[in-house]
Amino acid sequence: MLDRAYFEDLDSSDPLADLRNAFSLPDGLIYLDGNSLGPLPSHVPAVVQRTVVDEWGHDLIRSWNDHGWWDLAERVAERIAPLIGAPPGSVAVGDTTTVAVYKAVAAARRLRPDRRYILTDTGNFPTDLYVLHAVADQAGAEVMSVPPDQVLDRISPDVAVVSLTHVDYRTGRRHSIPDVDAAARDAGALVVWDLSHSVGAMDVDMSGSDFAVGCGYKYLNGGPGAPAFIYVHPSHQAGFRNPITGWWGHAEPFAMESAYRPAPGASRAQTGTQSILALVALDAALDVFDGVDTRALRVKSERLVADFIRLVDERLPWFEVVTPRAPDQRGSHVSLAHPEAGRIMAASIQRRVVGDVRPPNLLRFGLAPAYQRHVEVWDAVEAIRGVMESDAWRHAPERTGPVT
Amino acid sequence: MLDRAYFEDLDSSDPLADLRNAFSLPDGLIYLDGNSLGPLPSHVPAVVQRTVVDEWGHDLIRSWNDHGWWDLAERVAERIAPLIGAPPGSVAVGDTTTVAVYKAVAAARRLRPDRRYILTDTGNFPTDLYVLHAVADQAGAEVMSVPPDQVLDRISPDVAVVSLTHVDYRTGRRHSIPDVDAAARDAGALVVWDLSHSVGAMDVDMSGSDFAVGCGYKYLNGGPGAPAFIYVHPSHQAGFRNPITGWWGHAEPFAMESAYRPAPGASRAQTGTQSILALVALDAALDVFDGVDTRALRVKSERLVADFIRLVDERLPWFEVVTPRAPDQRGSHVSLAHPEAGRIMAASIQRRVVGDVRPPNLLRFGLAPAYQRHVEVWDAVEAIRGVMESDAWRHAPERTGPVT
Numbered sequence: 001m002l003d004r005a006y007f008e009d010l011d012s013s014d015p016l017a018d019l020r021n022a023f024s025l026p027d028g029l030i031y032l033d034g035n036s037l038g039p040l041p042s043h044v045p046a047v048v049q050r051t052v053v054d055e056w057g058h059d060l061i062r063s064w065n066d067h068g069w070w071d072l073a074e075r076v077a078e079r080i081a082p083l084i085g086a087p088p089g090s091v092a093v094g095d096t097t098t099v100a101v102y103k104a105v106a107a108a109r110r111l112r113p114d115r116r117y118i119l120t121d122t123g124n125f126p127t128d129l130y131v132l133h134a135v136a137d138q139a140g141a142e143v144m145s146v147p148p149d150q151v152l153d154r155i156s157p158d159v160a161v162v163s164l165t166h167v168d169y170r171t172g173r174r175h176s177i178p179d180v181d182a183a184a185r186d187a188g189a190l191v192v193w194d195l196s197h198s199v200g201a202m203d204v205d206m207s208g209s210d211f212a213v214g215c216g217y218k219y220l221n222g223g224p225g226a227p228a229f230i231y232v233h234p235s236h237q238a239g240f241r242n243p244i245t246g247w248w249g250h251a252e253p254f255a256m257e258s259a260y261r262p263a264p265g266a267s268r269a270q271t272g273t274q275s276i277l278a279l280v281a282l283d284a285a286l287d288v289f290d291g292v293d294t295r296a297l298r299v300k301s302e303r304l305v306a307d308f309i310r311l312v313d314e315r316l317p318w319f320e321v322v323t324p325r326a327p328d329q330r331g332s333h334v335s336l337a338h339p340e341a342g343r344i345m346a347a348s349i350q351r352r353v354v355g356d357v358r359p360p361n362l363l364r365f366g367l368a369p370a371y372q373r374h375v376e377v378w379d380a381v382e383a384i385r386g387v388m389e390s391d392a393w394r395h396a397p398e399r400t401g402p403v404t
Numbered sequence: 405m406l407d408r409a410y411f412e413d414l415d416s417s418d419p420l421a422d423l424r425n426a427f428s429l430p431d432g433l434i435y436l437d438g439n440s441l442g443p444l445p446s447h448v449p450a451v452v453q454r455t456v457v458d459e460w461g462h463d464l465i466r467s468w469n470d471h472g473w474w475d476l477a478e479r480v481a482e483r484i485a486p487l488i489g490a491p492p493g494s495v496a497v498g499d500t501t502t503v504a505v506y507k508a509v510a511a512a513r514r515l516r517p518d519r520r521y522i523l524t525d526t527g528n529f530p531t532d533l534y535v536l537h538a539v540a541d542q543a544g545a546e547v548m549s550v551p552p553d554q555v556l557d558r559i560s561p562d563v564a565v566v567s568l569t570h571v572d573y574r575t576g577r578r579h580s581i582p583d584v585d586a587a588a589r590d591a592g593a594l595v596v597w598d599l600s601h602s603v604g605a606m607d608v609d610m611s612g613s614d615f616a617v618g619c620g621y622k623y624l625n626g627g628p629g630a631p632a633f634i635y636v637h638p639s640h641q642a643g644f645r646n647p648i649t650g651w652w653g654h655a656e657p658f659a660m661e662s663a664y665r666p667a668p669g670a671s672r673a674q675t676g677t678q679s680i681l682a683l684v685a686l687d688a689a690l691d692v693f694d695g696v697d698t699r700a701l702r703v704k705s706e707r708l709v710a711d712f713i714r715l716v717d718e719r720l721p722w723f724e725v726v727t728p729r730a731p732d733q734r735g736s737h738v739s740l741a742h743p744e745a746g747r748i749m750a751a752s753i754q755r756r757v758v759g760d761v762r763p764p765n766l767l768r769f770g771l772a773p774a775y776q777r778h779v780e781v782w783d784a785v786e787a788i789r790g791v792m793e794s795d796a797w798r799h800a801p802e803r804t805g806p807v808t
Contacts, residue, residue: 052627099499133664223680227674
């Protein structure tokens with residue numbers, strides 16, 4: 001049986017323990033929702049304020065040059081690249097994750113125009129599914145949506161694009177990137193990975209993958225609605241046709257040419273003028289990952305997840321663990337099923353353990369290796385046990401909210 | 405002949421004079437580039453800081469509900485609507501202006517699928533032109549780009565969509581919204597207006613127009629790269645098909661349905677999760693316009709522009725005025741031609757008069773009625789006269805920069 005001392009020992013030998021100090025987390029709060037909104041890195045407010053007051057307010061238009069606003073998106077992209085195993089020049093930053101999915105899938109479809117299907121799974125995040133249907137409708141394809149465990153079998157020469165979220169936002173189930181990429185390569189299909197629930201929490205290697213997108217506001221901690229990113233494998237960059245051609249993706253934006261000429265590399269995936277406030281916050285947030293080995297993130301993530309599940313088995317008999325048991329089949333969050341998920345989470349939050357719910361019956365707990373303490377796993381489970389044993393949850397309001 | 409006292413008198417009787425106090429402009433700077441990046445409203449830094457520290461940092465995920473992040477974009481949209489003569493529920497906010505153009509033009513094209521042309525003019529902003537070609541390519545249309553003064557004559561039953569920027573970013577020439585709308589209506593074509601160089605500087609009435617987009621960071625002063633907006637006439641809302649269907653445009657985003665169902669009204673033009681930092685800055689910046697009659701903005705804008713042009717005629721014989729002479733044919737900025745535009749602007753900026761340049765030979769001066777003092781027109785022209793008479797500009801570096 002595990003006890004609290006076990007977790008205290010893990011914290012004392014945690015090579016990433018110091019990263020926690022980079023964050024501004026409220027005292028006494030156990031925040032297990034960084035898979036929805038990453039917490040605030042402590043130095044971000046000063047960076048944002050300087051950008052607003054000194055740059056926008058005082059230096060005004062010349063800040064585009066003097067303070068590097070113009071190439072900020074490209075610098076942020078270069079910082080994200082190593083977190084997903086991508087080479088320089090292969091990532092672009094900007095827009096929302098949904099728009100990034102649209103661009104990547106539409107561009108992939110253009111490279112496989114004569115095939116019938118865009119393949120996805122039923123566990124994909126709804127906004128990804130909506131975009132896939134839009135692209136299919138516009139490009140004369142059909143969306144084939146299959147259960148996650150059937151994806152590999154359904155990759156065939158009829159498939160133009162395979163669009164999958166690496167880690168399922170509900171269950172935490174993880175696809176195998178090498179297996180899907182290999183099957184797609186054999187069938188001549190292209191893969192677009194959505195790394196929103198992976199990047200920043202585990203090691204991801206896109207070096208053998210075609211395309212990817214990801215979210216800036218979950219494990220990258222870039223702030224609410226932070227810009228997204230898009231990855232284009234070097235072999236696809238020359239042929240990448242951004243469906244939304246804008247001046248930020250032009251080879252010479254300030255030539256103000258009337259005809260579009262795409263920029264070299266992944267920069268052609270850019271479109272229009274991005275929010276500088278959003279970009280500086282994400283840029284500063286990425287400081288946390290400077291010098292961090294993504295494999296160390298993964299090792300810690302696996303420990304946190306394994307221990308959480310083991311404690312649920314030992315101490316929370318009220319719940320069914322929905323997340324896969326095998327470490328190589330899951331990401332960095334744990335989902336528990338209970339018919340009263342909403343009320344239980346509300347009561348848990350009253351006891352300062354913050355996760356979220358996914359209708360109809362899932363409680364979701366994100367375990368972020370960058371700032372989570374191991375002992376928080378123990379304390380969270382104990383708090384939830386208290387909720388269940390006291391029946392506190394029966395009096396709590398059902399909680400729903402805008403969390404992804 | 406005008407003199408400085410004339411302008412001082414105008415300021416003393418300016419009904420909008422107090423608005424200037426809402427902005428944080430550096431002492432002694434004459435900022436005539438608000439058509440590229442609007443200046444900082446003084447209260448924005450505190451609002452942004454509170455959002456970062458108290459909401460993101462302390463309240464974390466529950467800020468989506470507790471601090472109204474979730475419907476912030478819709479509230480900002482409702483504040484922009486009266487600035488363009490649009491009714492409630494007809495504006496959506498988010499993404500970049502380029503993405504907004506893409507959505508509006510693609511949706512308009514879907515409503516006129518069998519016509520051959522997307523009509524625009526050669527003075528349109530390059531990013532708009534790039535997007536039009538993308539939509540045309542994807543939707544089987546052709547872009548017809550004609551000189552601005554030929555647009556009205558070229559609107560025919562072959563035209564699906566007319567896409568124009570209301571005020572030309574280079575020359576300041578303005579299209580007549582009623583004339584273009586009437587010609588399009590007669591021909592059965594749909595019009596998409598880009599109001600980027602109009603909104604916030606003049607009264608715009610979209611009540612008889614089909615679609616529009618606009619920019620948040622020029623005369624709306626929402627900060628660098630602020631979110632864009634899109635307007636959909638009520639009669640087109642039910643048929644508006646957003647080409648980038650995302651969860652923020654879904655009728656019930658948190659139902660997490662696998663099939664897309666569009667939200668009612670213009671909200672269906674939304675796509676993905678927007679930057680909250682960018683939205684709160686724009687929201688706060690719009691406070692400046694609370695209770696301001698847009699016709700008063702237009703009256704002041706016309707006075708500023710007319711006086712600037714008159715002073716150029718009287719005191720700056722080195723320049724050709726490119727902006728139209730007729731008040732109803734121009735917007736709120738003035739463009740002057742000179743072969744050494746770059747060096748002259750650099751020297752002007754050294755004397756604390758900030759405009760910008762458009763290659764190859766245009767100096768551009770934005771005159772923003774919300775914060776410009778009339779006397780700045782006199783002082784700016786005198787500073788430029790000093791530059792020309794001293795030959796200071798011959799030693800200045802040529803200035804180029806990322807300004808739209």
